Amino acid sequence: MEHIRNFSIIAHIDHGKSTLSDRLIQAVHIVADRDFKDQILDTMDIERERGITIKSQTVCLPYTAKNGKTYSLNLIDTPGHVDFSYEVSRALASCEGAFLLVDASQGAEAQTLANLYLAMEHNLEVIPVINKIDLPSADIERVREQIEDDLGLDPERVILTSAKEGIGIEDVLEAAVNFLPPPKGDPDKPLRALIFDSHYDPFRGTIVHFRVFDGRIKAGDTIQFMSNNARYKVEEVGIFQIVRKPRKVLSAGDVGYMIAGIKTVSDTSCGDTITLKSNPCDAPMPGFRESKPVVFSSIYPVASDEYEDLAVGLEKLKLNDSALIYEKDSSAALGFGFRCGFLGLLHLEVVQERLEREYDLSLILTAPSVQYEITLNDGEVMIIDNPSLYPDPSNILMTREPYIRAAIIVPDRYMGAVMKLCLDRRGINRNYQYLTRDRLEMIFELPLAEVIYDFYDKLKSVTQGYGSFDYDILEFRETDLVKLDILINGERVDALSQLVHRDRAVERGRRACEKLKEEIPRQMYKIAIQGAIGAKIVARTTISPFRKDVTAKCYGGDITRKRKLLEKQKKGKKRMKMVGQVEIPQSAFLSVLKTE
Ligand code: GTP
DSSP: OTTEEEEEEEESTTSSHHHHHHHHHHHTTSSOGGGOOSSOSOOSHHHHHHTOOOSOOEEEEEEEOTTSOEEEEEEEOOOOSGGGHHHHHHHHHTOSEEEEEEETTTOSOHHHHHHHHHHHHTTOEEEEEEEOTTSTTOOHHHHHHHHHHTSOOOGGGOEEOBTTTTBSHHHHHHHHHHHSOOOOOOTTSOOEEEEEEEEEETTTEEEEEEEEEESEEETTOEEEETTTOOEEEOOEEEEEESEEEEESEEETTOEEEEEOSOOOGGGSOTTOEEEESSSOOSSOOTTOOOOOOOEEEEEEESSGGGHHHHHHHHHHHHHTOTTOEEEEEEETTTEEEEEEEESSHHHHHHHHHHHHHHSOOOEEEOOOBOOEEEEETTSOEEEEOOGGGOOOGGGEEEEEEEEEEEEEEEEGGGHHHHHHHHHHTTOEEEEEEESSSSEEEEEEEEEHHHHTTTHHHHHHHHTTTOOEEEEEEEEEEEEOEEEEEEEETTEEOGGGOEEEEHHHHHHHHHHHHHHHHHHSOOOSSOEEEEEEETTEEEEEEEEOOOOOOTTGGGTTTOHHHHHHHHHHHHHHHTTEEEETTEEEETTHHHHTTOOO
């Protein structure tokens, strides 16, 4: 264990985490240079394009230090978005240390701090790194002062790097060896290993990623997951070096993987503890939480003959995504589809993008909703997340909605703006405290329904990107809900209905009608859009008919030109859905939730 170091790199987005990780991998020569693809850790296309890490990947770096000894440096990558904060916490729980990366020209930013606090919560040894020192705008002295004054870290420890130019890479590896503590733990105690991730391999099934805290694990062992007592026979254990490298045994302090005939990743849970059936440990690792979807939306194919492809796509995605849940759903307006549950909006968007891109589908998603707990007059309690299942209001005794505890960290000059944003969202300010001279942590209790759509974007915009946001689900609390329906030419479109707080219903109805007016293109006849609560119309707009004939200006002469124009129109139509007589574009279904 003396020769193991387990650590993460934490940083604000774009400060160079992936680039530095790549350099560390290159420096220890586990991948031939000619095979080296930049940003090897972020393997999914979407991650690469959006530049965010969603699925963490781990790599074991074999490093011979200046002291002549060889070390196993386990770099545990963490996802970088609030939807995945539980996964981040499990990855950090598997580390003893972290490098906190700060951009030399930007200095510490919101996420730098939020990540630092997370690392401190896990008692990690934190080493500051100033990256991008090659930039002409780099201000190393200013950032060094910030590290001391604002972050409270030792400025003597600062490592200077340019991940881009490969400067300071060895200093990072040496610091891991010299300043990060080796893992503690007892290889002779019963097995106790923490799962921090898993992924699906089409040939081997689920690959479980874990850190061993005590004991040993090897092929042939029968292991047991402590959350559900499921048992499996271990086929293989090993370490990650971009590819999997099998090992005879993994023991206390090691980070690696296990293959054990586990069919889908849903059979494993991040944060669960692995032990041996024959000799179990007495207590699981602390902090286990089942990851539950909190945002629900229905997905429909634009073309109904793509339903089967959608089913196949979801099934495949599910193999690798234990947080995604889905079941069959149908709508009068949209036909057959699936009701899906997600960890948050980013998760929803990632699933949508992957389905559209990898399975070539064109999809409609209905307005996301949280789950509501409804008590009926006869005492029956139902949980619903789909407005179409909302019971007749006269049968409802009480409705309750989920609340969250939000922790928002901002420079204090944004305090007023954040306060306004949260109060506007029915939030209650519970507490605030200064973390440093000019940074505040503000605690709010908010209805989850008010944050699922665009809260994070709004927070970023009112704080010019400096606000960080993290949340925990609290409990269900009593609320006053109504179902807001949208009628198009007098017809109720079930897929556009939403459940909203009574105080907001009229305003929401008005906004939704305005948004739909913007989204739905003019058609040959007048379209009336109405918002209704029960039989009462609360808002209305109309779209006046479309008069111009697009082909008229082609004079009937040039037939190819005419055809091109029609083709172009057809493409534009691909993402439209006929609802009754009216064509509604894909984007309209989500637009009804927009608040401005
Ligand atoms: P996320 O994965 O989104 O968290 O971003 P990241 O922190 O991994 O940042 P990434 O490594 O993708 O780097 C962001 C940008 O900064 C890229 O364009 C890099 O090429 C650039 N970059 C990274 N390190 C350096 C550096 O040392 N110098 C300069 N000039 N640019 C760098």
